[in-house]
Amino acid sequence: MRPYLYIAKVRMLSALAYRFDVLSSIVIQCLxxxxxxxxxxxxxxxxxAALGVTRDQMLTYTVMSSTxxxxxxxxxxxxxxxxxxxxxxxxxxxxxxxxxxxYLWEDIGSVAIAFLQNAVPLLxxxxxxxxxxxxxxxxxFLLFILSAAFSYMINWLIAALxxxxxxxxxxxxxxxxxxxHMIRLLSGSVIPLWFFPQWLQTVLSFLPFRYIYQLPLSVxxxxxxxxxxxxxxxxxxxxxxxxxxxxxxxxxGVTRHLLVQGG
Amino acid sequence: xxxTIRYYAGMGIYYIKLSLLGWMEYPMNLAAWLGTNxxxxxxxxxxxxxxxxxxxxxxxxxxSQIAFLYGLAMLSHAFSIILFIQTWHIGGIMLAxxxxxxxxxxxxxxxxxLFMDFNLIGLTDLLPGVIIFIYGCMQVRFSWTLYSTLAIMxxxxxxxxxxxxxxxxxxxxxxxxxxNSDFSGINLNIMDRTTMYPLTMYPRIIQMIFTFVLPxxxxxxxxxxxxxxxxxxxxxxxxxxxxxxVVGIAVFTLSCLLFCAGLRKYDSAGS
Numbered sequence: 001m002r003p004y005l006y007i008a009k010v011r012m013l014s015a016l017a018y019r020f021d022v023l024s025s026i027v028i029q030c031l032x033x034x035x036x037x038x039x040x041x042x043x044x045x046x047x048x049a050a051l052g053v054t055r056d057q058m059l060t061y062t063v064m065s066s067t068x069x070x071x072x073x074x075x076x077x078x079x080x081x082x083x084x085x086x087x088x089x090x091x092x093x094x095x096x097x098x099x100x101x102x103y104l105w106e107d108i109g110s111v112a113i114a115f116l117q118n119a120v121p122l123l124x125x126x127x128x129x130x131x132x133x134x135x136x137x138x139x140x141f142l143l144f145i146l147s148a149a150f151s152y153m154i155n156w157l158i159a160a161l162x163x164x165x166x167x168x169x170x171x172x173x174x175x176x177x178x179x180x181h182m183i184r185l186l187s188g189s190v191i192p193l194w195f196f197p198q199w200l201q202t203v204l205s206f207l208p209f210r211y212i213y214q215l216p217l218s219v220x221x222x223x224x225x226x227x228x229x230x231x232x233x234x235x236x237x238x239x240x241x242x243x244x245x246x247x248x249x250x251x252x253g254v255t256r257h258l259l260v261q262g263g
Numbered sequence: 264x265x266x267t268i269r270y271y272a273g274m275g276i277y278y279i280k281l282s283l284l285g286w287m288e289y290p291m292n293l294a295a296w297l298g299t300n301x302x303x304x305x306x307x308x309x310x311x312x313x314x315x316x317x318x319x320x321x322x323x324x325x326x327s328q329i330a331f332l333y334g335l336a337m338l339s340h341a342f343s344i345i346l347f348i349q350t351w352h353i354g355g356i357m358l359a360x361x362x363x364x365x366x367x368x369x370x371x372x373x374x375x376x377l378f379m380d381f382n383l384i385g386l387t388d389l390l391p392g393v394i395i396f397i398y399g400c401m402q403v404r405f406s407w408t409l410y411s412t413l414a415i416m417x418x419x420x421x422x423x424x425x426x427x428x429x430x431x432x433x434x435x436x437x438x439x440x441x442x443n444s445d446f447s448g449i450n451l452n453i454m455d456r457t458t459m460y461p462l463t464m465y466p467r468i469i470q471m472i473f474t475f476v477l478p479x480x481x482x483x484x485x486x487x488x489x490x491x492x493x494x495x496x497x498x499x500x501x502x503x504x505x506x507x508x509v510v511g512i513a514v515f516t517l518s519c520l521l522f523c524a525g526l527r528k529y530d531s532a533g534s
Contacts, residue, residue: 024446031453032456043315050317174298174299175295177303184306191309
């Protein structure tokens with residue numbers, strides 16, 4: 001465990017070193033969340049509720065979605081791509097720790113920093129200018145934390161699975177962009193899925209994406225019944241297991257047939 | 264004088280040919296970007312389609328009118344990506360010593376810089392842009408006359424320059440900071456938010472900023488309002504359309520002056 005904690009710490013320190021990047025990411029996130037909230041305010045107009053969700057719940061959803069988004073920022077995909085391209089993956093494999101363990105703990109280190117650097121300012125801005133993003137109740141909040149932790153695992157596994165394509169494809173950047181847009185569209189992070197047509201919602205309930213954003217956020221604003229919450233979090237957990245199995249299977253394959261160009 | 268123009272035009276075409284050939288080397292990369300961009304617009308479009316249709320209207324703009332606004336904004340976005348992407352990385356170009364090479368050549372540096380990269384990937388933005396714009400035009404039954412065609416072209420010309428001016432101005436900051444700071448994220452984000460939806464959904468003070476300080480309202484919101492005869496609490500006269508190219512030329516000239524001022528101050532990154 002010690003080496004992994006050290007990796008997380010190094011990641012935190014290096015994240016702090018790039019002041020401009022940090023500042024610009026904070027500014028972008030704050031502007032984006034304020035703009036999204038104005039969009040929803042304009043959309044609701046004089047309506048108090050739409051599809052069973054009140055305006056304030058929707059605004060809370062939006063602020064929390066952005067907060068969750070900065071905590072769910074993954075580097076594992078780019079990390080794999082970069083180390084395969086540079087060839088440093090060979091060195092990583094030689095280290096006496098698990099290579100994907102390194103990547104995971106680097107990302108966990110980033111979450112700690114992202115929480116202080118990005119999530120706190122976002123929540124403050126949201127509370128000051130838009131609406132105080134309070135959870136439906138303390139119990140809802142605790143369930144949200146648990147569900148968000150599950151989301152993190154699902155999101156990380158998907159990112160890692162996509163990242164492993166770089167063992168096969170050289171230019172992986174467009175593929176990663178595509179994955180990002182797909183998650184944005186299908187997870188309910190930008191628009192909650194209840195606005196989608198019924199058939200699309202049915203299709204999406206068989207995919208893991210909605211369990212990344214929509215589920216924890218719905219729990220937070222308290223629009224799910226206890227039964228629905230339990231059932232959906234159960235499915236969320238099953239997705240972690242499924243993706244985890246897939247991940248270990250593929251990992252075995254790619255690291256065995258690793259071909260480093262140059263390096 | 265004529266000889267100089269001929270020389271520059273010839274070189275410009277040659278530069279474009281070179282970058283086209285460069286991009287053609289990697290057809291799969293291009294295909295991947297096309298897929299990515301189509302998906303990105305799908306995200307933006309789904310927002311309009313599902314949300315605005317659910318609520319009926321957004322600040323008095325119906326779904327079809329917003330589709331027109333969105334399409335108009337997409338087109339100038341695509342043109343600015345094709346023409347001005349190199350301005351995102353002035354800092355990087357400088358630090359890599361590329362700029363020193365430009366300075367040594369017997370040609371205007373600004374010209375070389377503007378023509379150094381004709382970004383074919385931008386075409387993958389253009390395709391979805393064209394599709395959405397045509398769809399939007401059909402939705403609002405846009406009447407294509409000689410006047411309206413010319414007006415649309417003038418708007419696209421001006422809007423592309425306004426976007427380019429912002430990229431160029433923020434990129435030129437690198438001359439003073441000598442750093443590789445990337446403003447493209449902030450720039451794109453702000454422009455997306457102010458051009459794809461009606462500006463009137465923001466408070467009055469923000470509307471003022473995006474009219475007089477950063478004139479992004481001229482990219483799509485003012486012209487679209489005038490084309491569609493929208494009533495935003497006040498209606499725009501139809502000649503506001505012709506302000507877009509004027510504003511575009513003005514701000515782009517300003518950003519070029521900033522670039523040249525930075526260049527005069529520039530004394531190599533030492534690479």
